Structure formats: C-alpha cells, structure tokens
Amino acid sequence: xxxxxxxxxxxxxxxxxxxxxxxxxxxxxxxxxxxxxxxxxxxxxxxxxxxxxxxxxxxxxxxxxxxxxxxxxxxxxxxxxxxxxxxxxxxxxxxxxxxxxxxxxxxxxxxxxxxxxxxxxxxxxxxxxxxxxxxxxxxxxxxxxxxxxxxxxxxxxxxxxxxxxxxxxxxxxxxxxxxxxxxxxxxxxxxxxxxxxxxxxxxxxxxxxxxxxxxxxxxxxxxxxxxxxxxxxxxxxxxxxxxxxxxxxxxxxxxxxxxxxxxxxxxxxxxxxxxxxxxxxxxxxxxxxxxxxxxxxxxxxxxxxxxxxxxxxxxxxxxxxxxxxxxxxxxxxxxxxxxxxxxxxxxxxxxxxxxxxxxxxxxxxxxxxxxxxxxxxxxxxxxxxxxxxxxxxxxxxxxxxxxxxxxxxxxxxxxxxxxxxxxxxxxxxxxxxxxxxxxxxxxxxxxxxxxxxxxxxxxxxxxxxxxxxxxxxxxxxxxxxxxxxxxxxxxxxxxxxxxxxxxxxxxxxxxxxxxxxxxxxxxxxxxxxxxxxxxxxxxxxxxxxxxxxxxxxxxxxxxxxxxxxxxxxxxxxxxxxxxxxxxxxxxxxxxxxxxxxxxx
Amino acid sequence: xxxxxxxxxxxxxxxxxxxxxxxxxxxxxxxxxxxxxxxxxxxxxxxxxxxxxxxxxxxxxxxxxxxxxxxxxxxxxxxxxxxxxxxxxxxxxxxxxxxxxxxxxxxxxxxxxxxxxxxxxxxxxxxxxxxxxxxxxxxxxxxxxxxxxxxxxxxxxxxxxxxxxxxxxxxxxxxxxxxxxxxxxxxxxxxxxxxxxxxxxxxxxxxxxxxxxxxxxxxxxxxxxxxxxxxxxxxxxxxxxxxxxxxxxxxxxxxxxxxxxxxxxxxxxxxxxxxxxxxxxxxxxxxxxxxxxxxxxxxxxxxxxxxxxxxxxxxxxxxxxxxxxxxxxxxxxxxxxxxxxxxxxxxxxxxxxxxxxxxxxxxxxx
Numbered sequence: 001x002x003x004x005x006x007x008x009x010x011x012x013x014x015x016x017x018x019x020x021x022x023x024x025x026x027x028x029x030x031x032x033x034x035x036x037x038x039x040x041x042x043x044x045x046x047x048x049x050x051x052x053x054x055x056x057x058x059x060x061x062x063x064x065x066x067x068x069x070x071x072x073x074x075x076x077x078x079x080x081x082x083x084x085x086x087x088x089x090x091x092x093x094x095x096x097x098x099x100x101x102x103x104x105x106x107x108x109x110x111x112x113x114x115x116x117x118x119x120x121x122x123x124x125x126x127x128x129x130x131x132x133x134x135x136x137x138x139x140x141x142x143x144x145x146x147x148x149x150x151x152x153x154x155x156x157x158x159x160x161x162x163x164x165x166x167x168x169x170x171x172x173x174x175x176x177x178x179x180x181x182x183x184x185x186x187x188x189x190x191x192x193x194x195x196x197x198x199x200x201x202x203x204x205x206x207x208x209x210x211x212x213x214x215x216x217x218x219x220x221x222x223x224x225x226x227x228x229x230x231x232x233x234x235x236x237x238x239x240x241x242x243x244x245x246x247x248x249x250x251x252x253x254x255x256x257x258x259x260x261x262x263x264x265x266x267x268x269x270x271x272x273x274x275x276x277x278x279x280x281x282x283x284x285x286x287x288x289x290x291x292x293x294x295x296x297x298x299x300x301x302x303x304x305x306x307x308x309x310x311x312x313x314x315x316x317x318x319x320x321x322x323x324x325x326x327x328x329x330x331x332x333x334x335x336x337x338x339x340x341x342x343x344x345x346x347x348x349x350x351x352x353x354x355x356x357x358x359x360x361x362x363x364x365x366x367x368x369x370x371x372x373x374x375x376x377x378x379x380x381x382x383x384x385x386x387x388x389x390x391x392x393x394x395x396x397x398x399x400x401x402x403x404x405x406x407x408x409x410x411x412x413x414x415x416x417x418x419x420x421x422x423x424x425x426x427x428x429x430x431x432x433x434x435x436x437x438x439x440x441x442x443x444x445x446x447x448x449x450x451x452x453x454x455x456x457x458x459x460x461x462x463x464x465x466x467x468x469x470x471x472x473x474x475x476x477x478x479x480x481x482x483x484x485x486x487x488x489x490x491x492x493x494x495x496x497x498x499x500x501x502x503x504x505x506x507x508x509x510x511x512x513x514x515x516x517x518x519x520x521x522x523x524x525x526x527x528x529x530x531x532x533x534x535x536x537x538x539x540x541x542x543x544x545x546x547x548x549x550x551x552x553x554x555x556x557x558x559x560x561x562x563x564x565x566x567x568x569x570x571x572x573x574x575x576x577x578x579x580x581x582x583x584x585x586x587x588x589x590x591x592x593x594x595x596x597x598x599x600x
Numbered sequence: 601x602x603x604x605x606x607x608x609x610x611x612x613x614x615x616x617x618x619x620x621x622x623x624x625x626x627x628x629x630x631x632x633x634x635x636x637x638x639x640x641x642x643x644x645x646x647x648x649x650x651x652x653x654x655x656x657x658x659x660x661x662x663x664x665x666x667x668x669x670x671x672x673x674x675x676x677x678x679x680x681x682x683x684x685x686x687x688x689x690x691x692x693x694x695x696x697x698x699x700x701x702x703x704x705x706x707x708x709x710x711x712x713x714x715x716x717x718x719x720x721x722x723x724x725x726x727x728x729x730x731x732x733x734x735x736x737x738x739x740x741x742x743x744x745x746x747x748x749x750x751x752x753x754x755x756x757x758x759x760x761x762x763x764x765x766x767x768x769x770x771x772x773x774x775x776x777x778x779x780x781x782x783x784x785x786x787x788x789x790x791x792x793x794x795x796x797x798x799x800x801x802x803x804x805x806x807x808x809x810x811x812x813x814x815x816x817x818x819x820x821x822x823x824x825x826x827x828x829x830x831x832x833x834x835x836x837x838x839x840x841x842x843x844x845x846x847x848x849x850x851x852x853x854x855x856x857x858x859x860x861x862x863x864x865x866x867x868x869x870x871x872x873x874x875x876x877x878x879x880x881x882x883x884x885x886x887x888x889x890x891x892x893x894x895x896x897x898x899x900x901x902x903x904x905x906x907x908x909x910x911x912x913x914x915x916x917x918x919x920x921x922x923x924x925x926x927x928x929x930x931x932x933x934x935x936x937x938x939x940x941x942x943x944x945x946x947x948x949x950x951x952x953x954x955x956x957x958x959x960x961x962x963x964x965x966x
Contacts, residue, residue: 520949525945525947525950529945529951532940575942575943588921590922590925
C-alpha cells in the first residue's frame, strides 16, 4: 500500500515504506541536511504522512534516545559545564531535537532516564519543563494542590513592583510602584533568569495564628509599626489626557480657565488649581472632581432649543476633571501634539498608598486575602527573642486548600533570614524538608518552626506553640481606595428614571430578584416597596374610563384625553417603569385601563 | 414516619385529654401564619442546597452501561415535566415465590427485552420493479435469540396485515404492488422497527442481587410500565419507573404527586443534603394540582396563571400582552410580582393588612 505524503497540506507524492521513510527523514534532519525545525508526522487514522514547515507551530526540545540508549553522555555534560560545547553543538550532533505537537503523536517520550525502555524514542530535558515562566517562580510548588498553583500565579502578575525604571517618564493609566521591593529569600531555578524583573514583594515575618477574629475568612492582620516603617508602601499613578479639538467651520476648543458665563460652569472652587494657561500647576494637590485642564468648546448648532435661541448661543465647558474618588498630586504635565495635529495635554497624578483596611495581599501559593486590621506593635504577639510578626495569617485557610508549599516557604524563609543565605525552593530538586528541619535545629530553634509567643493582652505565654517564619508577600493592585463608593441620591438613567449602575457613574447598588425574594419571604412588604421606590412617580388616572389622564400645567387643569373627563381623576403613585410599560402597551395598540379600588 | 418506641411508651402513660392538648399545641407549630409566603420559603429552601449540588452532580450510578441523570439535571427534568426523558429506567421486583429463583428471574429478564426485526437482519433490500421488500435473516442472530425462520415469518405475517407476506425458505418478501418507490422506502423503515418479541421500549435488562432485601432485582433501560405489570411473575405492587409521565398515564395524578415527592426526597438524600420534606410536598402539589402533570415553564404552570402581569414578567411579554388584550382580560394585581411592577405593597406579610379609617364626613368635606 502506498501512503500519501503531504508537505504543508499540499500533496507531493507516494511512499511505500512509511517507517523507513520517516526514519531516513529524521536521520537526515539530525545530520543537518534537513532544517531542524521541520517536522514529520504519520497520521494513523488517515494513513498519510505530513511534513510540516509552517510558522506558528510550537516546538519543544527533547533528547534523542536510540535503541534504548541515551545519546547525551556524561562527556557532553562535562563539556557543557566547562563551556567547551554549546546548545547549538548538541543540535548539530543530533542529540537534541525540536519536536512539534504533530510529531509528538508518534513519539514515545520518557520523563526520567530510568524510564527508558526499548521503544522509547526521546527523553524529557527535565520534569521542570511543565512549568511556565510565572509558575516556575513559585517555590515548593510540587507540594501544592495543582489548582492553587494556577491561582498562585495570578497574584504575581498583579503585584506592586517597579515594573520599569523609566516609570517617571511614562504615562500609564493605572500603575503602582512599590517603595522598597525585595528579592525573595526562597528562590527557584528560574529566579536567576528573571532576576531583573522579580522584585515584586517583600519578605515579612508571618505568624500563623488568630487574633481577636480579625483575620477570619482569609483576612490578614498587619503590624502598624511595620507599616510606619514603610512596609508595602507604594505610590500610585494615574494619567489623564485631553485634546484641543477642531470642528468644522474653523472653530476649535480653547484651553483656558473658563469664564463663569459659559454653559455647564462648575463653580469657581473647582478651577482653583489651574494656572493662567488653563492647565493645572505641577505638584498641586487635586481633589476628586476638580478640574485638571480647563477647556471651552464652541457652541453647537445642532439641537437648538427654543431656550438656547432666547438666551443666545453660549460656549460650553468641557474641562478635564478627576473622577469621583480620584485624587493626588500632579506629578507631571506634558503638552504635546496628537496624531491629528491637535494640542494634547497629558497629566499624571501621583498618590501615596499606605496599606489600609481592605487592601489585597497575597503569597505566591494562591493564598490571597484582604487586610482586616492594623494593630499597634504593642498589641502584636512577640516571641522570646523579642521578634514581633509583621503579618498574622489565619491557620483556617491552610487545611482545606492544602498549600503545603506555603508552610515550607515559611520554614525556608526563617532559615534563610537566620543563616543569612538564600534557600533553593525549586520543585522536586530543591532543598528537602528534612535538611531544612535539621538546619533549623542546629540554629537553636525548634525543628518544626514553631516558637513560644506571648499574648499581647495579658503578657502570658500562649498555650500552644505558634508557627512563625518569614515568607515573600506581595501587595496586589486592588486597593480599597480605588473601590470605595457610596450614594444617597444621584444620577438616573434617562429611559427608566432608575439609578445608574457602576462606580464611574455614581451608581446605586442593585436590589434584584433574589434580594427581592428575601424580603418577600420575610413578609417585609412595606420595606420591599421602599427598596423599589427609587423611580416613584405620580400619574393621573381617569376613574371613568381608566385611561391615563393628562396634567396641563400651563392651564392648570387635569383632563382625560379619551373621554374628556375633568372631575373624577385621581393621583396614583406608581413606579416610573410601570408608567413606561403602560405607554409601551399603548404604542402596541393595547388600551390598558386602570381600575382604582380605593383611595386614601 | 414511625415514632420511636420510647416516645410511644411515654405517650401511653399520658391521659387522653392531656395528650390531645400536647398534640394540638405541637401541631399548631406547623400551621403557617397568615401571610407567610410558603412558596418563596420553599423555593429558597430547595434552591440554596441545590447550589451546592452543582459541583457534585457528575457522579453516575452504574446501571450496566447506562448513565442515570442525577443531581441538578434530574431536578430540572422533574420540574420541567419533559415529555421525552433522556434516561428512563425501571426496577422490577418479582413475587415472593419467584424472587430468589435465579432461573425465573433470568427468564423474565430475557422475555421482556425488546427485539426488533432490524436486530435479526443480515440485509433488507427493495425491489423497485416488482414492488417488494426482500428481508433476509441472519442465522447466527436467530440462533442467539432462540428463534427460527418460520417463527419470524409467522410474526411478520401477523403484524403486517395490509400487505402480502411470502417466504421461500431463504428470504421473506413483503409485496406491496400499489406503492410508489418512496412509499415503499418508508414501508421498509417501518418493517425494520417491527417488534419480534419482548416488550416495547425495554432496551436492556440486567439482574442485580439486592443484598438488603435478599432478592433478585431486574434493572431495565427504557420503561414500559403497563406491559411489565401484566407479566404474571412480576410483583406489580413493587414496580418502579423513573418516568413520571408514564406514571401519570397509568396510575393517575395522585400517584404522580407521590412519585414526584419520592423522587425529590431521594434525590436530595443521595446528595447528603437535608431539606424539610414539606417544601417538596408543596412543589409536588404545585406540579400536579391542575389535574395534569405540568412543568414550571412557559407552556406549563406559567401558562395556567391568571394574572397577565405575572405571566408577562416571566417570558415572552409582548405576545402575552397582545393575547390578553384580545381576550379583554383583567388583572386584579394580587400576586407578588404584579405589585412590584407597579411598586405597591405586596399582599404578603405586613402588606396583607390595611387600616381603614372612616373619618367624620363633615370634617372630610372641609
């Protein structure tokens, strides 16, 4: 039987002996006659051979095994260590091969050299290749539950750090810079590779215990003394931009301090930070909803109302302001030109962010939590050597999540800081728990990492030994100050007259169907009505025919447009949404009639 | 539910009059207050544990190779009253004298298993020129099923009355001279589905030993309650099917109510969730009290609602408004959702009562 051969899905010919063909192909590739990055694949279901050369295939290196023997010998490794040969030399010798997902289908890859059998074709470089960049940086990750590893990676991407050394010149929308970033004490094999970018947190002393219940449900308690000394202090940058737009007819915006006569004038107080050119002065403090750049737009001719014709056309204030809850010092102002050639002003605000209640913190094992309480150093527990923890972490979060890596990192961090060295926490190949325990014992501590702590409230010893150590903590970008919002009354949507939604629009909190049913189940009928009366309106109903009556404010009378009734008309208080529903029904050609039962 | 022995003994000591008072006091605890929204409480009490169930619902109890829907999918199946259930099964128990006799049980299991003509075919072809269907049977398959060629021929002759059925010891011919080619093709498909033996709908039957009751039990894939109950060996008082619609058809609506209750209780018990049985009772009542088994959907319970506004609040508001207006329907605005739409106090709890103040008429006029 002849097998079809395709090169990049284009038919090229037939082959009789598949195995021989593929073997020869691979042999030639190992000799360098065929490029390394070309792969061959035999599709057993379709009985065709595919040769793949296109870009976009993900290739990975594997060590070649021939007749059950590894081609990579000890000599090679020695030479590699001495620097006599390089990776590319191994490629040329055909010891290392690049394989794509398709070719991998036909291969038999062993994970460890011991696993090599007769039919094995390749050997994995290392078991560590299952990790990506961020996962490889988690120490002792082989001891964690796999789902926690995935979650532990995300905090590393959200941590405060120095993400770029030219952050002073950049205009990023939402960025935090950590004041005192540190390298972790417990490191992995890939730390040295990503060293330049991996100062994303601080090493803190953590006691695993509870304190007054302020660290329930994953919350953490932090030492006020540590915060005052600069722990997790960071600076927050937010940038704004505004353009001086050109309109048809030669009109254009004006960047200036708006005159009180313009439309939508915000009041004198809001413009107090502006300099004479209409742009905020550098290093001035701007409060929420204050003007950063004053801009006046020319009047618009579209949408003329009788009112605007009577009062004459006015210019309109379209200044750039900070949003609700946004404040800070003006860090930098740049006046430049946009792509369209318009004047462009960019402003960066700087705000000091000291850890406060509700800020989010995490370790690298997926154990994230918010700051539940800040405690004076005198109210924190202390050890016999006078050590006071920076953070108190709840033990309730550990058993169900099975993050043993966190406990090991605490132990390793303790040893590292006591011995003045870094600990290798590489999964599978790092320092073992036994070694760590022995070392801790030799340093004069209990080998399990626990210590006697003293109760800050009474001065007594705690009856149990408390696990205390050092761990790498990250401050994440979610801060209470950015989320805080409250509303009593405020803007409503045009159509339904119900409150707006979302923080940026000063929205209310939705009280929806499930919440509605909670109140209904309690029989709290009047409260339920109150919850939904944000859009209450008064409508007039004709008692004679039941249709909606019209209120004529100019002639000061109420009448029914259907039957002409003027006397028997009552006021009814309903939600605006219902009034809207009635009107929509009328637009459908349905005549809704309201029959009033009684009136108060 | 049986009372524990100890309580029974204690009760005997108490005099009748006193006992009555205790029972009365106790029973008053379970009478709900006027204005108590029992339906909403039931819905919440059932739905809250159900959210915990989602994660655990991917377990299947092995009834041979068949998968039985459990957990959330099964709840939606019951409450939606679907006409076509996905996984129907029966549990058949035999009469006391047969239940430990493996031979009888095996015979029954063999007897009820559905066998169609297509399971015996080696080929079935059309002869368009002579307008006949040529059926040739597989001898191996016949042997396995302990059937002979003549038996199948006789069954076919009995079942196909409209057309002539002939045989030449090799093949069976169905001769339909007047049909067109297309009609002949449809006839062929029909002939393939002819039941040779067994009970229609029972696709598989397996025997299990019930250790608890020390008897042999037949589990079937597919369900046919009426036919199974006709089998003399079967104890028709103990036949179980999970097809609630079939129960409705065979036993009527009260039995369906009981079956729904039983299914729901069992479902939550299996998941290790405790929900008061009274909530399930309310659900079972609601699903059946219109006299037929209706699901909680647009065509079922919601269609039976009186109030136009409540119906419109659920699904397809426009068509409901249009239809109601054509019928000239009125809405008394009594239900919860109606009053929420109009933002009036709902007629539940504190909203059930009003205070009427009849003022002095003279003062009123001023």
